Amino acid sequence: MKSIKLASRESAQTTIVKVDGVQIGRDFTVIAGPCSVESEKQTIETARSVKAAGADLLRGGAFKPRTSPYAFQGLGLHGLKILEKAKRETGLPIVTEVLDPRDVSWVSEFADVLQIGTRNMQNYSLLKEVGRAARPVLLKRGMYSTLEEWLNCAEYILSEGNPEVILCERGIRTFEKYTRNTLDLSAVPAIKELTHLPIVIDPTHSTGRISLIGPMCMAAAAAGADGLMVEVHYKPQEALCDADQALTPGMFSDMMRRLRPLKTFLDQLPSWSNKSQESSEVKK
Ligand code: PEP
């Protein structure tokens, strides 16, 4: 991967992205909230519930990249103002998607982290613009992209001067239809080998199935991910976007109750050493 320079593992110490009091890359970080901001009540009630369950950041889209032009496109500025209010009420920093390079600077006034969605991973003018923004960027993996293509996109942001990039694996397209996408969990240790940037897992868009989200959260923690991004809605049946895959606040809080002891256990394990991997290769 010759073109991966600033993002390469050798080029820097492990990146810790600080968002208010949260240190992404050091603390296991849970980002939760609705797919879209739909109303003040929906966003603030959902924000309160995820905060109570232990989430660290609030997610919610005000600009939605929808497959159909007739589907709900997000509330735009009004949605960002709702997120601002949710932050005031809960203290949770905001992760929100930006779709258009022309919006980056003013959306940054509301966002603590700018999200680049899977469909825009290779939108190079957008990447350059967020590379010039004074906000961390959560860069989702393109649904058809290799790790090398993904890291090249991170490189675009870093090379514009923004060192705060968080990678997010959100599933890739395969022939499997039972799940919405296929969660590539091997991306976690692979990304750890290739880059110093933190990586979080999105079990929601990758599986598209509520029953699979909890187990994939556990698996992500065991694989060494730096955190999760999970969709939660206070009334999933009423959600305007991704209703079938949103956890209820109760389901989210159950997942968090299982995650905590697992994390404590995982943190006690000895870390992998290259030495032990080398010696197992010699044995083969
Ligand atoms: C999202 O997280 O709101 C989203 C649209 O996800 P993705 O870009 O991974 O489809």
Ligand code: MN
């Ligand atoms: Mn969604």
